[in-house]
Amino acid sequence: MAKTLKFINKDKQQYMATLRKNVNDYFKEKGISPKGGWKIILKSIIMMTIYIAPFIIMLTVNMSAWIMLPMIILMGIGMAGIGMSVMHEGVHGSSSSKGWVNKLLGGSMYTLGSNVFNWKIQHNILHHSFTNIDGYDEDIQSRVIIRLSKHAPLWKIHRFQYIYAFFLYSLLTINRMVGDFKLFWAYNKAGFAKQHQVKPAIEYMYMIAAKAIYLFITIGLPLLLTNLAWWQVLLGFFIMHLVAGAIMSTVFQMAHQVEGLVQPLPNSDGNIENEWATHQMYTTANFSRNNRFLSWFVGGLNFQIEHHLFPNINHIHYRNISVIVEKTAYDFGLPYIKNASFRQAFVSHVRTLKALGRR
Numbered sequence: 001m002a003k004t005l006k007f008i009n010k011d012k013q014q015y016m017a018t019l020r021k022n023v024n025d026y027f028k029e030k031g032i033s034p035k036g037g038w039k040i041i042l043k044s045i046i047m048m049t050i051y052i053a054p055f056i057i058m059l060t061v062n063m064s065a066w067i068m069l070p071m072i073i074l075m076g077i078g079m080a081g082i083g084m085s086v087m088h089e090g091v092h093g094s095s096s097s098k099g100w101v102n103k104l105l106g107g108s109m110y111t112l113g114s115n116v117f118n119w120k121i122q123h124n125i126l127h128h129s130f131t132n133i134d135g136y137d138e139d140i141q142s143r144v145i146i147r148l149s150k151h152a153p154l155w156k157i158h159r160f161q162y163i164y165a166f167f168l169y170s171l172l173t174i175n176r177m178v179g180d181f182k183l184f185w186a187y188n189k190a191g192f193a194k195q196h197q198v199k200p201a202i203e204y205m206y207m208i209a210a211k212a213i214y215l216f217i218t219i220g221l222p223l224l225l226t227n228l229a230w231w232q233v234l235l236g237f238f239i240m241h242l243v244a245g246a247i248m249s250t251v252f253q254m255a256h257q258v259e260g261l262v263q264p265l266p267n268s269d270g271n272i273e274n275e276w277a278t279h280q281m282y283t284t285a286n287f288s289r290n291n292r293f294l295s296w297f298v299g300g301l302n303f304q305i306e307h308h309l310f311p312n313i314n315h316i317h318y319r320n321i322s323v324i325v326e327k328t329a330y331d332f333g334l335p336y337i338k339n340a341s342f343r344q345a346f347v348s349h350v351r352t353l354k355a356l357g358r359r
Contacts (some may be wrong), residue, residue: 002271005130006134008271008272009274010273016276019277019328022328034313036095036316037154041095044085044086047078050077051078058226065236076239076242077243077244077247082112086271088123089105089314091109092207094315115180118183132263134264147161150263154357158357158358161356166246170245171245172245172248184200184207255284258339258345259348260285261283263283277335281329281336284305284337286322286337287304289322291342300316305337
């Protein structure tokens with residue numbers, strides 16, 4: 001894909017070069033690192049605690065299933081926090097200046113039951129490189145009953161997708177857990193495994209072992225150490241994943257599926273007629289920039305513009321550099337799309353789903 005699609009800077013703008021200089025000057029003047037440092041380590045400990053502590057309590061303290069329910073929901077919230085705030089930036093390499101720390105934090109993906117290599121390809125490469133481009137960005141790939149691309153076939157059922165889409169969103173982590181084998185097969189066939197010097201047989205073995213351990217811990221231990229029936233354990237397992245999937249998917253969608261954003265197609269030569277950074281300004285949006293707690297919990301994903309332009313910079317800096325990014329964009333006559341609040345972004349996303357479900 002990377003070889004067949006090119007971004008053509010037809011206007012010869014120096015937007016990214018200017019922006020990069022302005023952002024680099026900010027860090028030089030402040031004398032600070034663009035990475036996360038101890039703040040991210042502390043945050044990672046907090047998120048892991050939110051996820052693991054309720055599980056340990058449920059395994060060691062005799063309690064009813066109804067008392068366990070809020071703990072299971074809390075685990076789902078913690079799982080979402082790990083996905084957005086720990087794993088995500090670890091895989092991007094923005095958590096620390098030390099590679100092994102980023103690798104360790106990125107490996108928290110396995111506590112969600114999924115695979116790091118698949119995430120790197122789908123998110124770091126395909127989504128970040130080809131944002132909102134149908135056929136390249138798998139985040140807008142339409143799947144029969146949900147239509148996220150205006151270029152995908154339209155069916156009658158899509159008319160109601162703004163109602164049922166959020167249930168499908170909640171299946172995110174379960175889909176990844178189950179679909180990792182098929183996804184890796186596709187990426188291997190496309191040449192990504194060879195490109196990244198990953199041996200398929202070893203990766204498959206690693207995937208099987210990681211998922212087996214994950215399922216033994218999250219399902220096997222409750223069956224062995226608690227008085228819960230098998231169906232109660234499975235129900236709790238799915239509730240945890242549904243909570244995590246709903247949170248993460250909704251946050252991701254509110255950055256690329258809102259009003260004002262575009263879904264361009266390559267021209268007849270197979271090129272996107274925009275500089276890559278310019279393309280990001282038309283396909284990415286921020287939301288709720290003044291909500292500090294939300295920014296902390298979602299790992300700065302509400303500053304999606306800054307994240308797409310500078311994925312190697314940690315989210316703790318996004319609030320400050322967003323002022324630079326916004327001003328530079330306006331200087332070059334580019335849009336800087338943002339929704340003032342979470343509610344505003346959510347409503348805009350629902351309207352976008354509704355529009356995509358109609359001609």
